[in-house]
Amino acid sequence: MFDFKIYGHKNMTDKYRHLHIKLTPQRLAIFKFMEGNKSHPSAEAIFSAVKKQYPTMSFATVYNTLDALKNKGGIRELKIDSVKKRYDPDLTPHHHMICVTCHQIFDLFADIEVSITDELIQGFKIHDKNIEITGLCRNCQ
Amino acid sequence: MFDFKIYGHKNMTDKYRHLHIKLTPQRLAIFKFMEGNKSHPSAEAIFSAVKKQYPTMSFATVYNTLDALKNKGGIRELKIDSVKKRYDPDLTPHHHMICVTCHQIFDLFADIEVSITDELIQGFKIHDKNIEITGLCRNCQ
DNA sequence: CTATCTGCAAACGTTTTGCATCTGT
DNA sequence: ACAGATGCAAAACGTTTGCAGATAG
Numbered sequence: 001m002f003d004f005k006i007y008g009h010k011n012m013t014d015k016y017r018h019l020h021i022k023l024t025p026q027r028l029a030i031f032k033f034m035e036g037n038k039s040h041p042s043a044e045a046i047f048s049a050v051k052k053q054y055p056t057m058s059f060a061t062v063y064n065t066l067d068a069l070k071n072k073g074g075i076r077e078l079k080i081d082s083v084k085k086r087y088d089p090d091l092t093p094h095h096h097m098i099c100v101t102c103h104q105i106f107d108l109f110a111d112i113e114v115s116i117t118d119e120l121i122q123g124f125k126i127h128d129k130n131i132e133i134t135g136l137c138r139n140c141q
Numbered sequence: 142m143f144d145f146k147i148y149g150h151k152n153m154t155d156k157y158r159h160l161h162i163k164l165t166p167q168r169l170a171i172f173k174f175m176e177g178n179k180s181h182p183s184a185e186a187i188f189s190a191v192k193k194q195y196p197t198m199s200f201a202t203v204y205n206t207l208d209a210l211k212n213k214g215g216i217r218e219l220k221i222d223s224v225k226k227r228y229d230p231d232l233t234p235h236h237h238m239i240c241v242t243c244h245q246i247f248d249l250f251a252d253i254e255v256s257i258t259d260e261l262i263q264g265f266k267i268h269d270k271n272i273e274i275t276g277l278c279r280n281c282q
Numbered sequence: 283c284t285a286t287c288t289g290c291a292a293a294c295g296t297t298t299t300g301c302a303t304c305t306g307t
Numbered sequence: 308a309c310a311g312a313t314g315c316a317a318a319a320c321g322t323t324t325g326c327a328g329a330t331a332g
Contacts, residue, residue, distance in 0.1 A: 081220075097262065099265075100268065109261065110257045112256070112257070114255075114272065116249070116253070117251070121251075124238050124276055126274055127241065127275050127277070128274070128275045130274070131270060131272050132270075133269070134267075134268050134271070135267040135268040137265055138265065
C-alpha cells in the first residue's frame with residue numbers, strides 16, 4: 001500500500017509505524033485488506049471483509065481508519081461512484097474507466113496529455129487532474 | 142438548456158415538448174431554473190429555488206423531474222461532490238475545476254488531448270472522457 | 283498514564299419509495 | 308379516460324457522531 005521498502009520492515013507494525021497513528025489489530029487488518037487491492041472497495045466492502053476476522057468490527061472503526069489513512073496520504077478516496085465513496089490504495093498516478101453496464105472499475109495507467117491555456121483556467125492553481133472514462137468493458141460489449 | 146432553436150418555439154411548453162414527458166407547471170419551473178444555470182445546483186438547491194414559486198413542491202417531484210431529464214439527455218448528473226449529486230444543464234463538452242477551499246465549481250471548456258493506446262484500455266469501448274481538476278481558485282489562493 | 287481508538291446505537295443528510303390524489307394529453 | 312405526475316410522509320441508504328469502556332505507546 002505504501003512504498004517504504006527502503007526501510008526493510010521486520011513486520012506489519014513496523015511497516016506502518018510512519019503513519020504516526022495507533023496501530024490496533026483492527027487497523028492492521030484493514031491495511032492488510034487494502035494492500036494491493038485493485039477492487040476500489042467501498043467502506044461496506046472493507047467492513048464485510050474485515051468483519052470475518054474481527055466480528056465486533058464497527059463502521060466507526062472502518063471510517064475512522066479510512067479517514068486517518070486518507071489524511072496521512074495512505075489512500076485515495078474516489079468519487080467514481082455517485083452512491084458511495086470508494087477507496088484506492090494505489091497512489092501511483094492513474095485514472096479510471098467505469099463500465100456503464102457492469103459498473104466495474106478498471107485502472108488506466110496512461111500518461112495523459114492535459115494541455116490547458118492559462119486563459120481558460122481563470123487563475124486557478126491546479127493541484128491534481130483526474131480523468132474518468134465511461135464506456136463498455138470488453139466483457140459487456 | 143436544450144439547443145432546439147431550429148424549431149422556432151412559440152412558448153415554454155412547445156420548447157420542451159420533444160422530451161415526451163408531461164409538462165406540468167412544476168416541471169416547467171424546474172426547466173426554467175436550470176436553463177443556463179452555471180452553479181451546478183444540487184437537488185436541494187433546485188428544490189429551494191422552485192419552492193418559492195410552488196410552495197407545495199416536493200423532493201419527489203424534483204428527483205422525478207431530474208431523473209426524467211437525465212434519461213432524456215437534457216441534463217448531466219455530476220459526481221464532483223461526494224456528498225450530494227449536482228446537476229448541469231450545459232451539455233456542450235466541458236470539464237470542471239473544483240476549488241478545495243471554497244468548493245466552488247468552475248467550468249473548463251478546454252479541448253483536452255487524451256491519447257490512450259489500445260493496449261492500455263484492455264478492449265474498453267470509450268463513450269465519454271471526463272476531467273476533474275482540483276486546486277485553488279483565484280480568490281482562495 | 284493518557285491520548286487515542288473501539289464498538290454500539292442513535293443521528294444525520296441525501297435520495298427513494300408507497301400511495302392516494304390529481305392532471306396533461 | 309388514463310398513463311403518468313404530484314405531494315406527503317415514511318423508509319432506505321451511506322456516513323457521522325456521542326459516549327463509555329478499552330488499549331497502544
